[in-house]
Amino acid sequence: MQFSKMYDIENDFVVVDSVTQDIYLKSKIVRRLSNRNFGIGFNKLLLIEPPFYSNVDFHYRVFDKNGIEIRKYGNGILCFSIFVFIKKLVYKKNISVSINKWKIKLNINKKNLICVNMGKPQFYLSKDFLCKNEISHNIRRISLVKKIVYTGIVFLGNFHYVVIVNDINCFECLMKHLILKGDLVFLTNIDINVMQIMDTKNVILRVYEYNLGEIKGSEIGACASVSLGIQQGKLEKNVLVNLLHGTLKINWGGYDSPVFMLGTAIHVYDGFIDLKKWV
Template sequence: MHLPFVKMHGLGNDFVVIDAYRRDVRLNSAQVRFLADRRFGIGCDQVLLVEKPTQNGVDFRYRIFNADGGEVEQCGNGARCFARFVRDEGLTTKDTIVVETASGVITLYVEANGEVRVNMGAPRFEPQQIPFTADAEADKYPLEVGGEPLAIGAVSMGNPHAVLRVEDIATAEVERLGPLLESHPRFPHRVNVGFMQIVDRRHIRLRVFERGAGETLACGTGACAAVAVGRRWGELDDTVRVDLPGGSLTIHWDGGNQPLWMTGPATRVFQGEIEL
């Protein structure tokens, strides 16, 4: 099978995007791993499939596969690239795009400057909804990792996140603690891990170790999770600039059951065709 694709990225978090809207495309986990392989395939953090919706009132269905071949629920940087893709490919001319994902329906807004604003939905802190094993919901949870006691925040942004505050992301032990937290038994579906440095109430720096992908240059849901947790801790304002290794996102949250809003760029790199 000769498969057309487009390579895209959101702040360096990179994607292979495939049009499964106009043609029938079904990928198994081995094919996803091949596409994501940076030596033998195309290379990416995630593979995105653009499909026809399965429910009324929705423009598209959007599926996300991590580099390890597993399907996941949500990806903020991927959502922005998705919006840019469907407009570039002529699949829609809308500035407001309603998209079905595995974690629910999200709405994407293409701004006049080309950036994409995404309604990421409300954060979910209840342990069973993350999912996370805990006796009761709390702002912080003690967690033993590699024999070391840590305190984390836990939240779902459609996918599970653990947030750990650090003094300096440059010296944070991402390579050591990331895999240990990702596969911690209290997160039965594994977890994305954010290492957050608070600069001031409107500015944080963040590194994210993504479930099934390792550390990435940017993570949209990770940025939302960090701001949600920081707000819950009373240490951040409602609008926060999040500096990631690949660039910056703006996250806004009014708190409570209100949705988080993420604004940032989406970049088309190249297109091609690969044989599967």
């Protein structure tokens, strides 16, 4: 099996092309390959497949290091985009791809920057998510930490609980309140995005992912958080998001418009491994 090692703002990936290779990976093989001492070593594996639909170019799937398929919107989209371009699996700049039940459109420019249409955000709060403090006008103030400015819930592929603060260093304290004291009722696949607004064009973002803890970054989390800031008039329509391991540019034109993300991924090396030894 030929593979490529890549990384983006969120994870290090092993990317496998099953368009030109006949590859089938069982969960136990993925787990063994993810081992950093005895395998290739990675946080996530991205498997690129032929399209399932007539109006898309590719389908891709993402697996965590335990061999479990991750069914989250847009996960690994930057690594996917750079891979199909540098491996010449596609020669056009505008690409459509499916992941799980979603379809995503993207464009690759001359500088290998990827512009991705991440879909339209939806904003609301609900008693199904929050169990303390009254809910009002889709935004509420909470008194858990004095440095919290606003909070809101955004649906963009999955649900995001966005907390706008005036000091990103309160992240750990905030997590103790929200996780340990039960101020948030979690449903499946809800992430907490903590965002500090530096000015109207720059933010700092840290992300706590459901069942995983803090992660290095989140492409979809950046889009959800910035769209909330723009909706509330705190940010301009073009924003630079600073994450733990890189930056993303987010653009949102407002109501009923899709969010656009601009970013890239890094190709580290190519490799080959004999899967027969791993069966």
